[in-house]
Structures are given as C-alpha cells and as structure tokens.
Amino acid sequence: MITTQLVLPNDTNQLGNLLGGTLMHWIDIVAAISAQRHSGRVCVTASVDELNFHCPIKLGEIVTLQASINRAFTTSMEVGVIVTATGAQGHPPRRANNAYLTFVALDADGHPVPVPPIIPETEDEKRRYDKALERRQLRLRHRRPK
Ligand SMILES: CC(C)(COP(=O)(O)OP(=O)(O)OC[C@H]1O[C@@H](n2cnc3c(N)ncnc32)[C@H](O)[C@@H]1OP(=O)(O)O)[C@@H](O)C(=O)NCCC(=O)NCCS
Numbered sequence: 001m002i003t004t005q006l007v008l009p010n011d012t013n014q015l016g017n018l019l020g021g022t023l024m025h026w027i028d029i030v031a032a033i034s035a036q037r038h039s040g041r042v043c044v045t046a047s048v049d050e051l052n053f054h055c056p057i058k059l060g061e062i063v064t065l066q067a068s069i070n071r072a073f074t075t076s077m078e079v080g081v082i083v084t085a086t087g088a089q090g091h092p093p094r095r096a097n098n099a100y101l102t103f104v105a106l107d108a109d110g111h112p113v114p115v116p117p118i119i120p121e122t123e124d125e126k127r128r129y130d131k132a133l134e135r136r137q138l139r140l141r142h143r144r145p146k
Pocket residue numbers: 043044045046047073074075076077102104112139140143144
C-alpha cells in the first residue's frame with residue numbers, strides 16, 4: 001500500500017522541516033490501513049520499533065510512504081514502512097525513514113482475533129519474513145509483563 005503527502009507549511013517547524021510527529025502520524029495511518037486490509041478487521045497499534053530520521057524532509061517536498069505486511073503471527077502483524085522524499089526539482093527520491101510497527105486485529109468485542117498468514121514469494125519478501133520473526137522475539141522480550 002502506497003500513500004503520498006505534500007509537505008505544507010502547517011506540517012513544518014521553524015526550519016521548514018517536516019515535523020517528526022506529523023511523519024509518525026502518516027506512518028501509523030498507512031501501516032494501519034495495510035493491516036486492516038490484510039486482516040479485514042479493525043487493528044490497533046501495539047508497538048512501534050525504533051524510528052530513525054535519516055535526513056530532513058523540507059517544505060514543498062513530496063513524501064511517499066510504502067507499507068507492507070512483513071509477517072502475520074497469530075493475531076498480530078508486523079508492518080514495515082519505507083518513507084522516501086522527493087524535491088520539486090526532479091531530484092531522485094531519497095530514503096528518509098523506515099519503521100516497523102506491530103498491529104493487532106480485534107473482533108467486534110475488542111478481543112484479539114487470528115489473522116490470515118503471509119506467504120512470502122520473492123527473495124525480498126522471504127528476507128523480510130525471516131527478519132520479522134527475529135524482531136518480534138526482541139520486542140516481546142521488552143514487553144511490559146501483564
Ligand atoms: C495490543 C493489545 C490489543 C494487546 O492485548 P493483550 O491483552 O496484550 O493481548 P494478547 O496478550 O493476547 O496479545 C495479542 C497479540 O498482541 C501482541 N502484542 C501485545 N503487546 C505487544 C507489544 N508491545 N509489541 C508487539 N506485539 C504485542 C502479542 O504478541 C499477540 O500477538 P500474537 O497473537 O500474534 O502472538 C492491547 O495491549 C491494547 O489494546 N493496547 C492498546 C492499543 C492502542 O490503543 N493503540 C493505539 C491506538 S490504535
């Protein structure tokens with residue numbers, strides 16, 4: 001799933017750079033739509049892994065957010081989002097961010113519900129599928145005990 005956004009004055013700080021919080025909001029939304037499309041359920045964000053801002057995104061640039069379901073577990077899914085920014089002068093797009101989010105599908109009563117599996121096909125999908133399991137093990141180790 002791909003969405004694009006135009007960075008407008010209200011999205012920027014005093015330096016004319018895209019606000020981190022605005023970008024996080026866009027990332028969360030594109031990832032949520034991906035998770036909801038895959039599961040056919042309402043999904044909530046359970047966690048967001050480390051989020052790095054590699055380079056500033058400037059006023060007037062076009063931001064492309066590409067989300068994919070890296071792996072489905074039982075009721076949760078890891079969604080990867082790649083963010084690229086393109087200037088107005090036809091410069092090539094540059095990678096500005098990437099993020100991994102975990103979404104949980106809920107039933108009508110708000111309880112976690114199983115989601116369909118992901119079957120990776122390409123080499124890239126298989127790599128992301130394998131890495132998603134490693135990341136899940138790490139993030140669940142840091143999960144607050146109930
Ligand atoms: C996410 C939430 C539904 C999990 O509920 P829970 O009672 O912990 O449920 P469970 O222990 O049965 O876990 C359900 C799934 O969530 C996953 N999960 C729970 N906490 C997690 C975390 N911090 N990071 C990653 N995955 C997590 C579990 O691994 C499990 O996945 P699996 O079924 O694929 O193995 C619950 O914590 C919640 O509602 N949190 C608030 C969500 C929210 O408001 N988000 C912001 C707005 S969308």
